[in-house]
Amino acid sequence: MTTETMEAPAVAAPTATPPHPLREFWSYFSANHGAVAGLVVIVAVVLVALLADVLAPHSPYLTDTSIALKPPFWQEGGSLTYPLGTDPIGRDILSRMIYGARLSLLIGIVVVAVSIVLGTVLGLVAGFFRGLTEIFIMRLMDIVLTLPSLLLAIVIVAVLGPGLMNAMLAVALVILPHYVRLARAAVITETSKDYVTAARVSGAGTLRLMFKEVLPNCTAPLIVQASLGISTAILDAAALGFLGLGAQPPSPEWGTMLADAREFVLRAWWVVTFPGLAILITVLAFNLLGDGLRDALDPKLKRS
Amino acid sequence: MLRFILTRVSLIIPTFIGITLLAFFLIRLVPGDPIETLAGERGIDPARHEQLRKEYGFDKPIIVQYGIYLTRVLQGDLGKSMITQEPVINEFSSLFPATVELALCAIIFALVFGLPAGIIAAIRRNSIFDHGVMGISLTGYSMPIFWWGLILILVFSVQFDLTPVSGRIDVLYYIEPITGFLLIDTLLSDEPEAFWSAVNHLILPTIVLGTVPLAVIARMTRSAMLEVLGEDYIRTAKAKGLPRLRIVALHALRNALIPVVTVIGLQVGVLFTGAILTETIFSWPGVGKWLIDAIFRRDYPVLQGGALLLGVVVMSVNLLVDLAYGLINPRIRHTR
């Protein structure tokens, strides 16, 4: 499941840029070392997530209070059995982080998928129908943007109850306006172009126009936004986890791991350092990839 | 110009009403009952519970409750906190300066380091400095700031004992709040060391909150500068043999700043989000922490009022940015 959805943007890429052959895209992309590095890290994270059962030395849920808070192997008292140490109830941190990779990827992909689909539809509708529909949708999005996103996400999670699924939904709703605005702007630019007018004159229906003509032409910015969106999603979900509202223990989600062990920060630095690093590296990789994609797909596109 | 301003301002009204609606109904959907939350282990007997519900007006139909609420809001009455019984507006105004002070420091921090870094990176495009700045800023942009705060405390406060762990000022100083901004109040007081104590307490939170805006500003400045430097009039200026510094400072920078200002304006919303986390980590007595506490305690009036006031602040800043943008760039005025 993880990999399938993961590849969706990559597969969509060629259709998104009909004038650019795949090779041209790759030559642009590979010239950007940062982007390639990001891709490599992402592939590694995906592999780790897929092979978690093989790679993890222990079960991520196995508790053993007799070995609680063992330091990483290079510190006195640590051992290679638990390379990155153990948490307050004796679970292996490395194993938990490996399984956590699954959750983080899942979060990123589900959130972005939900918000892209919803956002594109709303944006297309707003851009096509204009008038009251547009005003209503765009005002709603303005309201969402006006409130601090984390606050809104927290309230939504409070309404739905804490948990991974609800946290993902909350984050998806909060980042929705970006996609709606992007899609709407693209639609408005595109509809004023000749080919749309031509299609309309030749009697194409609105729905057909929306999905057959206009949508493919505004895919490029959406793809870029999507890869950057994954990183935002992972960060926001981790922040919710940190506030105790995201994935619930014993789930090895990185933000939750951090929150769960926060009280030990003065006594055992490793319980908070490693999960945080994992978040940072993964998010950075997605941002690098997003930057690379943007430059490769359209050097003139700007960060929205 | 007046028409432009009027259009922009009129757009605010539906957003404002929308926020009251959203805040009011969303919060009422939250399961849990503030009266129960207050009761603790001891519980509360049903008759008394009913009496309290009446007292708080929770027994009326929800539409009526909203009507009452909206009428009061329009009269400037945001209600009283259920926990402290203090008017929401008083609590907000006593805490908001702390948030603003922190946010301003963070923005200044971001500007002071972000602008020059972005400019130099653009001028020395593809140099090591450029790559370094871009690498660091992307890392900053990717930073889980709740973790960043913990790590900074661990290193600077606990390990090296350079900065205080939390709070706004050493408690030994007694500063009469005049403006609510401690940096100003301490200067007005007769204790000069108090100012340094306040500065000292601000360092880590400022860095934590300023990290993401710093990254955004550096990146934005760089790309705006690159674009401007490629424009014809710059090339003309270069061809005319004007000194490089003059070109950058006078011509390029001025034009490049327009998108940067916009970005800073848009960062206000982001800053409040960051403030929620930063204030939680550093026990900073600001509105972010206050709102989080209100959610956990189901303090409806505080949440509604707080969200509304924050929304108004964000809207106003966005409006100002919009207007400023319109002033700088006359073309905008006519395109809408």
Added chain:
Amino acid sequence: MKKSALFAAICVPAFLAGAPLAAKTLVYCSEGSPENFYPGINTTGTSFDVNEHIYDNIVDFERGGTQVVPGLAEKWDISADGTVYTFHLRKNAKFHSNKNFKPTRNLNADDIVFMIERQWKEDNPYFKVTSPNHSYFTDMGMPSLLKSVEKVDDYTVRITLNRPEAPFLSNLAMQWAGVQSKEYADAMMKAGTPEKIDQEPIGSGPFYLVQYQKDAIVRFKAFPEYWGGKAKLDDLVFAITPDASVRWAKLQKGECHVMPYPNPADLEAMKKDPNVTVMEQAGLNIGYLAYQTTKKPFDDVRVRKAFNMAMNKKAIVDAVFLGSGVPATNPIPPSMWSYNKSIKDDEYNPEAAKKLLAEAGYPNGLETDLWAMPVQRPYNPNARRIAELMQADLAKIGVKAEIKSFEWGEYRKRAQAGEHQMAQLGWTGDNGDPDNFLHTLLGCASAQSASGSNIAKWCYKPFDDLVTKAKVVTNQAERTKLYEEAQKIFKEQAPWFTIAHAVQLKPVRKEVVDFKLSPFGRHTFYGVDLKGK
């Protein structure tokens, strides 16, 4: 990184400048902001800690004990039938003053009557000011207990009760009965700002409020004219620090002198710190896991017993309480009278547990839920972590337990309605009587009511007969016997898995002199001193 180091370096000189050498200032790192300055509507210890320094009571608890001692009343008489209390007030109790108000008289009977009528009589002009919800007054049953409160003369007050009530004096010593100035109240009512008396408080206590900033600081100064003599401290500061680790970091650095509720994770380091003493006192509390005894499978005592044997209590208490709790056997704490020492806890034995479970008809284990409070409580530092450990232990006997949590108010409500199968909860005693635990938490009356505290919904006749009888018997030796027997039945029937009794721990810096732990968990600083540096 580099930049921040630079930034920090700039500010080092500021640090060396140091703090001003103030008078004797004690800093207490408190855990949160007070609700307001009117103890009559407060419900949290956090608020009471603040208000007890500002206000006085008719009678007090001795510092560090449960004994009732004279307060504003120098002495009192109780009628033979125990229904009429006559309090003789001291004449030298003065009120504080602030910018709005200068008192013209000392504290007298009017103020005492005002204190009670404000909470009691709905027609009192102050009844609804700030909040009409006088929680403790109502919870203690005062509205039905009080018959009349009269001023006999300026310094004598007579309170008549509808029935005798032994703990009445102790109840008056609780902080909800702090006395405000009627003169101040009248002045503010006249000025049209009645709520000021609860925001800018005037009391007769040992300290007066100088400054309050929400979520940041509460600052007091010693009241020089306090009737008991000026406090040894000059200034008292509550530095509001919600995070336990941060409180500890501040205590370590000397930024505060006393802190409540330490993080169990930091205890080891605290005990090693040469500048800090960790004061300890057994708490009047119990943390437990209740089985829903009216639902399958927990209606079968064998299942409950099997579960009790499957969970490794010692490991759980060690890992989660980290020395701040002792494993619990009985539902009442060992420091309470009538605690039955002869009772043996169920031993940890997964094999036997599995067998017993099979006997009860679950050879392949079963599925159930396991509720954990979303918040830290005095008797349970981390219910989720306990749930995780229980879950792991139960998995070993084939039980799949799903951890569930709700918002705190919701949690309690649902648990009291019996929606759970297994739920953690706990209790902190208010008056030191076993009845407050055994009858309140395990009696039939509270099992049958939807808002009762018996969340095991355990109504067992032999047990209920004992604790109901003990309620009406007055002879303590006889009561002890009844309660000891009740504890035996409790253990046999196992409606709970008793987890632990939390120990009250207070890290205090060595320069603090004569700070005393209160069995009620109060933090009182009148009488405390600081050694010179």
